[in-house]
Amino acid sequence: MVKIADLEKVKSCSGEFVLAINDTLNVINGKWKLPIIGTLLYGKKRFTEMEREIPKITPRMLSKELKDLEMNGIVKRTVYDTTPVKVEYELTKSGLTLHKVLDPMIEWGMEHREYVLSQCKD
Amino acid sequence: MVKIADLEKVKSCSGEFVLAINDTLNVINGKWKLPIIGTLLYGKKRFTEMEREIPKITPRMLSKELKDLEMNGIVKRTVYDTTPVKVEYELTKSGLTLHKVLDPMIEWGMEHREYVLSQCKD
């Protein structure tokens, strides 16, 4: 038998969990977030450098997504007061821990592909 | 020094990884996939039952997303040949292993929230 108190706990708990999952999804969703995070895994990068490294991205999208990622605390933007100004982007501490999410996704994705293929054989 | 062979390996490897991540993302993205998977974690469900349990979902979306999830090997649809017909949806084996992805997302989401809040205090 399930007590009402327990149900309430489960509800509020799963509510928090759903929020946390959505926070995580928001950080990596869309067409360009992963490619951007990907290039930054190899170190600091400048705007034009990233534009060159990420095929087909437009400056509009790069600018927009970098702002998003900065607001979400994934990317840190540093402006050097030189002439001309130099702007560098890098992952924050939290951004660097994203592999904790991405690694299981890689593993599950591959296992799931195997599973789907094995089902087809029937 | 990095050899060209190594670079090639990294490239093809990360290519596969990105594919696997995208496969995983496709399974859980959109507004309704997680709520649907969420209700099915507690067992088999029928269409109208899910419609009642997932607030604000329209039958169009439920139908569409269930088809998506079925095609992706996450949900299994069983039609019972009774009169009237009874249709039940449940998670596949692969669908049930999704917690391996979701749990780290919950953990990261919560840690990240802490991180962002701690940054604000400065």
Add this chain to the structure above:
DNA sequence: TATAGCGATATACTAAAGTATAGTACAATT
């Protein structure tokens, strides 16, 4: 002086995702 590079922004558009609302075909219930 013209051209190129840096780090973007502005405007206008198309495509994808999601919503609102109605309706279908069947059967059981009142």
Add this chain to the structure above:
DNA sequence: AATTGTACTATACTTTAGTATATCGCTATA
């Protein structure tokens, strides 16, 4: 005979995501 329930589908619409293309202000270089 009319209403309710099940499992959807159809049509039209709005909202969000992404694309295409041009431009800006600045500096360094040819």
